Each structure stands twice: as C-alpha cells, then as structure tokens.
C-alpha cells in the first residue's frame with residue numbers, strides 16, 4: 001500500500017510503501033478513491049501545528065468500504081462492502097462536555113486525535129522494519145487504502161462523485177457549515193468572504209445557498225475573484241498589502257460594512273480586517289486556522305459600543321453523519337457546485353507540488369485521484 005508520509009515537520013513529504021493491518025473491532029478498511037490537498041495539510045507539513053510523526057498525511061478523502069472489523073453490523077452501520085463513504089476527521093467522543101451539549105464539532109477528546117493509535121497505543125500502519133506510522137486524524141487519506149474508525153466513514157448517496165465526497169469531508173463542511181450552521185446567516189444579509197481557497201469558495205457557495213443579499217468576495221489573487229463571481233459573489237475586491245485599505249474598500253462597497261465577514265485564510269491580519277470592517281451589529285466569523293499561538297487584536301471600545309460579535313467556526317459545526325449526506329444531496333440537486341472547486345487531479349507523488357501551489361495561492365483544489 002503506497003501512502004504520503006511526513007517523516008518530520010518542515011521536510012518534504014515522501015511516498016512510502018507501508019503494510020496495513022486488517023481492521024479491528026469498530027474499524028473499517030477503505031480503498032481510497034480521492035483525497036483533496038487542504039491548507040491544513042500544509043500547516044502540518046510546515047510544522048505550524050504540533051503533530052506527532054511519522055504520519056500519513058491527508059484528511060479530506062473518500063473511498064469504498066472493503067472490509068468491516070469484527071462485530072460491525074453492516075445494516076445498522078450502513079457500511080456494506082462497496083459503499084461509497086466520505087471520511088470525517090472528527091469522531092466525537094460522546095462523553096465530553098461539548099458532546100453532551102450536542103456540539104460534537106468542539107470535541108477535544110475525540111479518538112480521532114490519537115492519529116490512528118488504538119486503545120493499546122498501537123497503529124495499523126507499519127514500515128518494512130516493523131516501526132509504526134500514524135494516520136493524520138485517524139483517516140490519513142493520502143494513501144491507497146486506510147483502516148479508519150467506523151464512525152469516521154459516512155455513507156454517501158448513490159451517484160455522488162468520489163472527489164465531491166472527498167471535499168465534503170473538509171473544505172465544504174467547513175465553509176458551507178460556517179455559513180448555514182455556525183453563523184446561521186439569514187436570507188438577505190450582506191456577506192463578505194476574505195480568502196477564496198477551497199474553504200473560502202465553500203463559504204461563497206454556502207452564502208448563495210443561504211440566500212445572502214450582497215456577497216463580496218476578497219482575495220489577493222485576481223483569478224480567484226472570477227470564480228467567486230461564477231459561484232454567486234455579487235462584488236469582488238482585490239486585496240492589496242495593506243489590510244486597512246481593504247477594510248475601507250469593503251465598507252465602501254457594502255454601505256458601511258457587511259452583516260457577516262468570514263475570514264477563510266488563517267492570518268491574524270485578515271482576522272483583524274474581518275472585525276474592523278463590521279458595521280454595528282455585525283458578526284465576524286473566523287474560519288481560517290493560524291499557526292498555533294498567534295494572537296489578533298481589535299478596538300474594544302468600538303467593538304462593544306457597536307454590539308459586534310466574533311464567532312470561531314470549527315469544521316463548520318458539522319455533525320458528519322447528518323450533514324455530509326445533506327451536502328451531497330444538495331450537490332446532486334445542482335445547488336452546491338462542489339466540482340467547480342477542483343482544477344487538478346494529481347498522483348500521490350504530486351503532493352509537494354500541490355503544497356507549492358497552495359503557498360502561492362495558485363489555482364484551486366488539487367485532488368489525488370487513485
């Protein structure tokens with residue numbers, strides 16, 4: 001089985017041949033069909049986020065169920081061999097305060113965060129010398145096959161294209177969910193989206209779906225603005241080097257600021273821009289994830305005086321088992337053109353090149369097609 005492995009943060013990823021144990025209790029083996037390359041993978045690759053290693057990369061994937069671990073009921077789980085599944089990078093623990101409150105996307109104790117280690121601390125992936133290899137968020141999708149927790153494998157409706165299912169597993173759930181779930185944007189509200197990668201363009205699609213009024217798309221790369229318009233943006237702004245002038249332009253375009261400003265890059269400066277550009281009563285929704293430990297600031301008096309709000313949105317407040325099939329159904333109905341986010345199919349050995357494109361803000365989603 002070939003997989004993209006990060007041996008240590010900061011070094012290039014490499015394709016390795018690994019052995020994959022059969023699924024244990026509560027697990028399924030999935031043959032991967034598609035895996036997107038997300039900016040979060042780049043954060044891990046560059047060491048922006050502390051993660052253990054060596055680790056199989058990838059967290060935006062879909063595939064076909066091959067074998068079920070012992071005791072798993074194919075009817076109750078919906079996981080018959082041959083079933084197309086999208087993979088979720090959080091399987092809620094079910095017991096923590098957030099899970100008990102019905103907000104499983106906030107779960108901090110998810111077994112997914114063991115990156116493929118079982119209760120005994122062992123992984124199902126091995127190098128030829130027998131040493132263990134982890135799987136990012138217990139799904140490590142940049143691999144020809146994986147053994148994943150059964151709760152991470154979400155059955156998708158018949159006819160869902162595998163690469164669409166893959167993107168639902170991260171950027172679509174994150175971006176569309178930020179609009180319709182986290183922020184619950186009402187019809188007619190004005191919306192700004194800062195950063196138009198896979199996540200930001202999903203925010204644009206979500207805002208369209210929610211019936212947003214004015215929809216302003218912002219990026220520093222002009223080519224992104226064009227696609228945002230095709231996906232429903234009513235206005236576009238090319239961001240320059242100075243966030244203050246982008247904030248001024250956004251206020252001018254929206255008659256004083258957008259009701260909702262989404263940050264989908266993961267930079268303190270653009271998070272500040274999203275807050276700064278708000279009118280009284282406006283809401284900034286922070287979707288992008290910065291490197292760990294970074295801080296942002298805002299004018300507290302002005303913020304409080306105007307009754308503004310800031311929301312953090314993780315995974316678009318997704319309940320995967322419920323939301324993933326809904327997003328797929330919306331796609332099949334023609335209301336979420338997820339396929340438009342993909343502009344390149346690559347092989348396993350093309351991931352470093354795809355990271356380079358992400359760094360430069362070049363092109364759209366690269367998807368590994370297996």
Ligand code: APR
Pocket residue numbers: 037038039040043171174194195196197198199200218219220221224239264265266267270287288289290358359360361362
């Ligand atoms: N001003 C405006 N646009 C910018 C700026 C900036 N200063 N810096 C980057 N961008 C644009 C890029 O041109 C690109 O179009 O932001 C976009 C980021 O997109 P991707 O790199 O494709 O990232 P994506 O996968 O969409 O993830 C965005 O969400 O989940 C998190 O970790 C993820 O923090 C990342 C964010």
Ligand code: ZN
Pocket residue numbers: 038039040041059060170171
């Ligand atoms: Zn992602």
